Amino acid sequence: MKGALSANGVPLVEIDELKVYFPIKSGLVLDRHVGDIRAVDGVSLEIRRGETLGLVGESGCGKSTIGRAIMRLYEPVEGRIVFDGVDVTHLGERELRPLRRRMQMVFQDPYASLNPRHSVGRIIGEPMRVHGLATRRDIGGRVRELLNVVGLPADAAARYPHEFSGGQRQRIGVARALGLNPDLVVADEPVSALDVSIQAQILNLLESLQAEFDLTYLFIAHDLAVVRHISDRIAVMYLGTIVEVSPADELYSRPLHPYTIALLSAVPIPDPKVERRREAILLPGDLPSPANPPKACRFHTRCPFVQPTRCRDETPRLRELASGHTVACHWAEKIEAGEIQPHEREAVFQAPLPEPVPELPPT
Ligand SMILES: Nc1ncnc2c1ncn2[C@@H]1O[C@H](COP(=O)(O)OP(=O)(O)O)[C@@H](O)[C@H]1O
Ligand code: SF4
Ligand SMILES: [Mg+2]
Numbered sequence: 001m002k003g004a005l006s007a008n009g010v011p012l013v014e015i016d017e018l019k020v021y022f023p024i025k026s027g028l029v030l031d032r033h034v035g036d037i038r039a040v041d042g043v044s045l046e047i048r049r050g051e052t053l054g055l056v057g058e059s060g061c062g063k064s065t066i067g068r069a070i071m072r073l074y075e076p077v078e079g080r081i082v083f084d085g086v087d088v089t090h091l092g093e094r095e096l097r098p099l100r101r102r103m104q105m106v107f108q109d110p111y112a113s114l115n116p117r118h119s120v121g122r123i124i125g126e127p128m129r130v131h132g133l134a135t136r137r138d139i140g141g142r143v144r145e146l147l148n149v150v151g152l153p154a155d156a157a158a159r160y161p162h163e164f165s166g167g168q169r170q171r172i173g174v175a176r177a178l179g180l181n182p183d184l185v186v187a188d189e190p191v192s193a194l195d196v197s198i199q200a201q202i203l204n205l206l207e208s209l210q211a212e213f214d215l216t217y218l219f220i221a222h223d224l225a226v227v228r229h230i231s232d233r234i235a236v237m238y239l240g241t242i243v244e245v246s247p248a249d250e251l252y253s254r255p256l257h258p259y260t261i262a263l264l265s266a267v268p269i270p271d272p273k274v275e276r277r278r279e280a281i282l283l284p285g286d287l288p289s290p291a292n293p294p295k296a297c298r299f300h301t302r303c304p305f306v307q308p309t310r311c312r313d314e315t316p317r318l319r320e321l322a323s324g325h326t327v328a329c330h331w332a333e334k335i336e337a338g339e340i341q342p343h344e345r346e347a348v349f350q351a352p353l354p355e356p357v358p359e360l361p362p363t
Pocket of ligand 2: 257258259297298299300301303304305306307311316328329330331332
């Protein structure tokens, strides 16, 4: 069953209060640690076996850092990452090796992630050989099978990445990941660089492979339109934190966090009646710096529903408002009931808006 727990009763991936910071160095030889980019700042999340979890938020909010931290490409400063019941947070390279095969990544720019000097056959086949999943003799046959599975001709094996279109290159990247027979695929904006017409083909491919190969997906995207149909659940991120997690359909029909509401207001809705009634909410200002995030509710400097004192004084925790639907906003119920309307921010505060976030120190 999709989204079911694994046999041992635990999700495939559990992230607990994860923090991943990048140090900001200063001084002539960059020897002074003057601060941190708090790319991921206290994220708890689970990815259930067999599901697709969509992870959405604007550029720079920490999506890729979560994906790469799960793959153990970054060392967390705090928190825990558990993969299939094993705490991998601080495992060394040797212990990680057998687990690495089980988590694969598909990237936004397939060209940058495919070695241009290697044939497609080698790109797909070599990882299988390195991990002992195919012998030299049967590797050619395995590569041809994989090419077939991702919809590429068998003669692609002898050709080179530059001979393929963006969509075909993404298929090569998918075949390479599949060759290792992974449990988890972290797809980091896998269609963001592709033409809209090609996007649907790759999404359909990923979806059909999921059932066939028992895959669990963490699917990262910067807009809500892309993840809608492929996701079982969606987590919305803002500035290093998760602000809402919901079953996918429910997120679109019943968004609860003001940030999600604003993001959705920019997604075209196929129904013209709904479309006419809808108003795009433009968020004021830029994404604040993750080196110095706003206090309490991180969204309070841009939130169209912001209320005095509490939003700026108290950090909202994720609360479950419906089954499987959690939101980190103090006022979600009142906003949903229409008791708080989006407003001109200045009118709400007697006090001036918070200070603009200072620039990062020179690095
Ligand atoms: N390797 C790195 N070193 C320093 N800063 C980084 C690194 N990777 C990401 N960042 C910073 O961390 C923040 C989150 O980045 P990222 O996870 O790539 O966001 P997203 O994928 O949502 O666009 C950004 O401010 C980015 O500049
Ligand atoms: S807690 Fe306040 S500032 Fe934060 S999202 Fe809710 S209403 Fe907006
Ligand atoms: Mg990214």
